[in-house]
Amino acid sequence: MTETRVPIPTLERLAIYLRVLLDAHEAGIQTLSSQEMEQHSGISAAQFRKDLSYFGEFGKPGVGYSVSGLIHCIERILRLDEEQPILLVGAGNIGSALVGYPNFRAHRLRIAAVFDNNFVKIGRPFGDLMIEDIARIKEVNAEIGARLGIIAVPAHAAQEVADLLVEAGVTGILNFAPTILRVPEHVHVRNVSFLQELAVLSYHAVEEALCVNGQATRGGKDGV
Amino acid sequence: MTETRVPIPTLERLAIYLRVLLDAHEAGIQTLSSQEMEQHSGISAAQFRKDLSYFGEFGKPGVGYSVSGLIHCIERILRLDEEQPILLVGAGNIGSALVGYPNFRAHRLRIAAVFDNNFVKIGRPFGDLMIEDIARIKEVNAEIGARLGIIAVPAHAAQEVADLLVEAGVTGILNFAPTILRVPEHVHVRNVSFLQELAVLSYHAVEEALCVNGQATRGGKDGV
DNA sequence: GCGAGATTGTGAACGAGTTCACAAGTTGCG
DNA sequence: CGCAACTTGTGAACTCGTTCACAATCTCGC
Numbered sequence: 001m002t003e004t005r006v007p008i009p010t011l012e013r014l015a016i017y018l019r020v021l022l023d024a025h026e027a028g029i030q031t032l033s034s035q036e037m038e039q040h041s042g043i044s045a046a047q048f049r050k051d052l053s054y055f056g057e058f059g060k061p062g063v064g065y066s067v068s069g070l071i072h073c074i075e076r077i078l079r080l081d082e083e084q085p086i087l088l089v090g091a092g093n094i095g096s097a098l099v100g101y102p103n104f105r106a107h108r109l110r111i112a113a114v115f116d117n118n119f120v121k122i123g124r125p126f127g128d129l130m131i132e133d134i135a136r137i138k139e140v141n142a143e144i145g146a147r148l149g150i151i152a153v154p155a156h157a158a159q160e161v162a163d164l165l166v167e168a169g170v171t172g173i174l175n176f177a178p179t180i181l182r183v184p185e186h187v188h189v190r191n192v193s194f195l196q197e198l199a200v201l202s203y204h205a206v207e208e209a210l211c212v213n214g215q216a217t218r219g220g221k222d223g224v
Numbered sequence: 225m226t227e228t229r230v231p232i233p234t235l236e237r238l239a240i241y242l243r244v245l246l247d248a249h250e251a252g253i254q255t256l257s258s259q260e261m262e263q264h265s266g267i268s269a270a271q272f273r274k275d276l277s278y279f280g281e282f283g284k285p286g287v288g289y290s291v292s293g294l295i296h297c298i299e300r301i302l303r304l305d306e307e308q309p310i311l312l313v314g315a316g317n318i319g320s321a322l323v324g325y326p327n328f329r330a331h332r333l334r335i336a337a338v339f340d341n342n343f344v345k346i347g348r349p350f351g352d353l354m355i356e357d358i359a360r361i362k363e364v365n366a367e368i369g370a371r372l373g374i375i376a377v378p379a380h381a382a383q384e385v386a387d388l389l390v391e392a393g394v395t396g397i398l399n400f401a402p403t404i405l406r407v408p409e410h411v412h413v414r415n416v417s418f419l420q421e422l423a424v425l426s427y428h429a430v431e432e433a434l435c436v437n438g439q440a441t442r443g444g445k446d447g448v
Numbered sequence: 449g450c451g452a453g454a455t456t457g458t459g460a461a462c463g464a465g466t467t468c469a470c471a472a473g474t475t476g477c478g
Numbered sequence: 479c480g481c482a483a484c485t486t487g488t489g490a491a492c493t494c495g496t497t498c499a500c501a502a503t504c505t506c507g508c
Contacts (some may be wrong), residue, residue, distance in 0.1 A: 007465060008424065015423040021404055033485065035410070040277075042404045045485095046356045046467055053487060060472035061486040079430040084246045086422070091323035098418070100317040103379075103402060107419050109426070134299070147429040148422065163247055172425030178327060188428040190421045194322070195331050197398050198310070198372065199239040199302045200232065204412040205371040206303040207394030214310045231495060257455065267454095270497055277457055286458040286504035 010051045014042050020072045024067050033064035035167045085112035085144050089161050090152030091121050091131045096178050099127035141168040148172045155179045234275045238271050240265050245295045246330060257288035309368050311335035313385045314376035315345050315355045320378050323351035336368050365392040372396045379403045
């Protein structure tokens with residue numbers, strides 16, 4: 001148990017490995033080598049071994065990794081070995097998609113409560129939950145004890161919601177609003193931005209199109 | 225992947241700069257220094273200048289950057305200077321959230337068509353579009369000419385949809401399905417995975433909780 | 449017009465994360 | 479048992495992106 005800092009990319013990949021392992025388990029496969037993981041995940045065998053080495057030794061030389069054993073280990077590492085309750089703020093389009101997202105269950109993630117500030121929405125059903133008043137978030141989380149929160153509100157309200165989540169005891173925030181959140185040192189934020197993703201693709205997609213035409217890749221007008 | 229002269233993190237940040245600039249423009253600010261950008265974006269001034277330096281010189285020493293001028297330049301770099309049509313595949317929860325996402329317009333991204341394979345859904349209205357048969361995607365895109373596609377279907381159907389998108393002429397894919405897509409060399413894929421993001425947060429959130437019992441916390445900046 | 453103050457653009461130093469390469473461990477078979 | 483075929487775990491080399499530091503450039507006030 002060497003207490004080295006784990007790179008964030010490593011954590012991101014752990015989730016990918018876990019998905020591949022769950023698929024393999026489903027398919028009845030009992031053992032997997034790093035080589036096979038490379039084929040299924042697109043991540044190099046060396047990278048896979050290195051990533052795991054941050055946490056310990058899980059494989060057997062000459063054999064590979066026990067699928068069910070490694071599933072268990074990664075789940076423990078990612079704290080997915082027991083149910084993680086999540087607070088969702090924002091009962092709009094994105095919130096709606098999230099409560100209906102079927103893949104959470106396999107990772108023991110569960111949206112435990114939904115909040116909004118729109119008094120028309122408060123009290124209405126949302127998935128199999130009921131929309132609660134954002135003003136009651138601290139009170140509600142005193143019972144739930146969630147450490148994770150999701151912000152799915154318009155940008156102008158995001159910072160205020162973040163403050164409320166932190167106050168309610170949340171230490172990890174998944175932010176769908178296009179804003180930089182300011183949070184205390186001990187709180188972690190990850191942003192999901194469709195626009196950002198599409199912008200990067202937009203750059204490449206058209207770049208590719210220009211390359212195909214044998215044109216210069218910079219500055220010129222694209223011929224119609 | 226093709227040769228990447230510009231680092232991908234740089235492209236991701238360009239989208240952030242653009243957002244800050246649009247806000248500043250809205251607020252009537254006409255000039256911005258890299259220092260001020262740092263305060264608004266959380267990205268270091270040096271990083272900001274370095275990022276821009278990949279594409280040319282946009283600022284004036286002693287003054288800073290013209291807000292409207294830089295907006296225009298970044299839009300051109302990201303190919304957001306004229307409307308980008310997008311094909312959306314999957315008229316489920318996520319697709320629904322996407323067509324209702326209000327922030328696309330500011331970036332001139334427009335979902336131009338929605339496809340599904342469920343014959344019950346085909347022909348029904350979806351936002352201000354009508355759901356079309358996935359079988360007709362190539363035919364439809366012959367008119368639209370979209371280079372970007374979004375996959376918002378269950379994992380088991382994602383690869384098939386990717387193949388269809390590529391065949392229809394798409395060169396950039398935003399993938400919401402938890403699967404590794406295999407695509408030709410010239411096609412770029414970006415994956416959006418709620419589970420992955422939450423898994424990373426889960427690790428940190430509980431880690432923090434454990435650290436509270438005696439250990440110092442370590443500040444982490446998350447990419448945006 | 450000129451010096452003071454501000455800010456950019458960028459080569460160079462640095463560092464985090466990836467890839468490499470190989471010793472050490474495991475299995476199976478003759 | 480001993481050798482051949484595999485596979486892991488990991489220090490070391492390397493790559494790529496970030497940070498630093500400073501010359502060059504620009505504006506403003508006097």
